[in-house]
Amino acid sequence: MTLGRVVPTEEVWGAVLQALLLSAPRWLMLLYPIGSIYSLARRAMKDKQSEPQGMTLPAKVAVAIFGIVAAGNPFSGTNRGTIDGFTVMSANVQAFTDGARELEAFVGEIGVDLFLQIEMRAIEVPGMTKVSDNYNTGLAIPSHGMGIYCSEDIDCVGEVTENFGTATCGMPMSLVRVNSEVCVMGLHVPPPAPFCALGVEPYVTEMLRYIDDGLISQDWGPCQAGDPIVVAGDLNGVPGGYGYRALIDSGLNDPQAGAGIWASTWPAGGGWPNLPVFRLDHVFSGQGVTVSGISRKSLPKSDHKALIFSIGVQ
Numbered sequence: 001m002t003l004g005r006v007v008p009t010e011e012v013w014g015a016v017l018q019a020l021l022l023s024a025p026r027w028l029m030l031l032y033p034i035g036s037i038y039s040l041a042r043r044a045m046k047d048k049q050s051e052p053q054g055m056t057l058p059a060k061v062a063v064a065i066f067g068i069v070a071a072g073n074p075f076s077g078t079n080r081g082t083i084d085g086f087t088v089m090s091a092n093v094q095a096f097t098d099g100a101r102e103l104e105a106f107v108g109e110i111g112v113d114l115f116l117q118i119e120m121r122a123i124e125v126p127g128m129t130k131v132s133d134n135y136n137t138g139l140a141i142p143s144h145g146m147g148i149y150c151s152e153d154i155d156c157v158g159e160v161t162e163n164f165g166t167a168t169c170g171m172p173m174s175l176v177r178v179n180s181e182v183c184v185m186g187l188h189v190p191p192p193a194p195f196c197a198l199g200v201e202p203y204v205t206e207m208l209r210y211i212d213d214g215l216i217s218q219d220w221g222p223c224q225a226g227d228p229i230v231v232a233g234d235l236n237g238v239p240g241g242y243g244y245r246a247l248i249d250s251g252l253n254d255p256q257a258g259a260g261i262w263a264s265t266w267p268a269g270g271g272w273p274n275l276p277v278f279r280l281d282h283v284f285s286g287q288g289v290t291v292s293g294i295s296r297k298s299l300p301k302s303d304h305k306a307l308i309f310s311i312g313v314q
Contacts, residue, residue, distance in 0.1 A: 015192030015237075019278055022240040026260040027277070032067025036060040072260015077294035077309075085290070085312030086113040086154050086178060089297075090186060090232035092281065092304040094270040095119035095142035102300045110297070112308060113151045116174055116186035118234050120145025127151060131158035134172055146174050146188065155179050159221040164206040165190045165199025173207065175221040181313050182289055183216050183223035187233030189243055200236070204243050207231075214251035214286030228288035230311055234304065235282045244282070252284035255291045265296055270303030281307050288314050 039060055055063070089112040093103060100121050107115055108126030115125060120135050120142040133147035148158035156178045163170030174186035187207070190199035210220045216227040223229075231252060237243040239254070248254065256263045256279075264276035276296075281304055285291040290312040296305040 015197055018241060019192075019238045022238045023264075023278055026071050029067045029070040030261075032070075033064035034067075036064035036067075070260075072262045073258045074262040076257065076259035076263070077255040077292065079292055085310050087293075087308065087310050088112060088114045088116065088184065088230075088232065089306050089308045090116040090118070090281065090283065091299055091306035092118040092188070092234040092302065093121040093299060094302040094304070095121055095145060097121070097270060097301040099301050103302075106300055107149075110308070111151075113154045114156065114176060114178065114184065115147075115149040116176075116184070116232060117145075117147040117149065118186065118188045119143045120147070122147070125149045131156055131176070132160045132174070134160045144171060146172050146186065148174050148176055148186070150176070150178075157222040161221065165196070165203045169193075169196035169199050171199070171203060175223050177222040177224070177227065178311075179313075181228070182311060183227040183229045184311070185223075185229060185231045185233075187231060187235060189234065189236045191236045200243060204246050208246060208250055211247075211250045211252070211286070214253070215288075228313060229286040230283065230289055230291060231286075232281075232283040232307060232309075234280055236280055238278050238280065239282075247282075247284050252286050254282070254284055256283070256294060263296070265305040265307070267303050268298055268305045270301050272303045274298075276305060281305065283307055283309055285311075290314060 100123060104122045104125050107122060115128060128149040128151050131148040131150050135145055139145055146160045150156040156176050158176040161173045163172050165171055169190050171188045171190050176184045178184060189203050190196040210217055211229060216223045216225055216229050218225050231247060235243045263279045265281040266276055266278050268274055268276050283291055291309050293310040295308045297308055299306050
């Protein structure tokens with residue numbers, strides 16, 4: 001873990017290596033149950049009298065259970081409790097593919113109250129009002145797009161910001177004030193790609209200007225100073241990386257902190273293998289709000305899994 005944090009991430013190779021090093025410990029825990037199953041299989045196939053001395057059966061079972069538990073809790077962040085709020089879907093929808101109508105219909109059928117679209121693909125979503133977008137602002141490439149969609153069940157005011165990062169690879173943020181009581185911020189941190197990796201720090205720095213102790217520290221777009229805050233989106237970084245640690249240090253909480261490998265969201269298809277290994281998509285909660293009921297859902301032709309969750313104001 002320590003080595004992963006000191007790897008230079010200003011280059012593509014460093015960002016990729018850091019993600020591997022920080023994600024590997026949880027995945028390596030699966031070697032314990034795999035090893036135990038292998039050992040038990042060998043024991044079943046051999047004559048018990050000729051079997052060499054080793055761990056007892058209870059010890060092997062205990063080791064297997066330890067590995068499974070250490071890999072992560074699949075129920076972390078999923079407990080809905082008695083939350084009375086609204087539902088959100090944050091999704092990197094993969095701009096470099098077709099099927100916009102298919103995606104629009106799919107999102108409409110899910111029926112969330114707030115849809116934060118990362119990258120430009122869906123234009124109109126059935127049953128939802130497009131509150132703000134940057135689709136017609138002369139995007140350098142469609143992956144720099146963002147859109148905010150709300151249902152009629154909530155009152156929301158939204159704004160997609162200007163780009164932050166570098167001149168060659170800046171990304172926007174989305175800001176939504178829901179029911180005049182909570183600010184939801186959508187992220188798309190510049191990815192670890194050529195000309196983009198250097199944009200991570202200025203993007204995160206800009207965002208942190210407006211967050212203090214888990215609250216909005218000053219008016220920003222529709223959000224007002226003192227608003228509780230929820231941050232969600234594509235961090236293009238894994239737990240323990242720079243962006244993740246910066247958000248935690250700002251007073252935000254990670255409701256999926258114990259989920260481990262079960263919270264992985266990329267790659268999930270869309271031209272990549274459908275085998276999520278890295279948690280690139282995150283949701284964070286600040287003071288005065290509860291985030292619960294977190295689930296991950298595959299979207300048509302997207303390489304990221306979408307995050308669906310509920311927000312309740314305490």
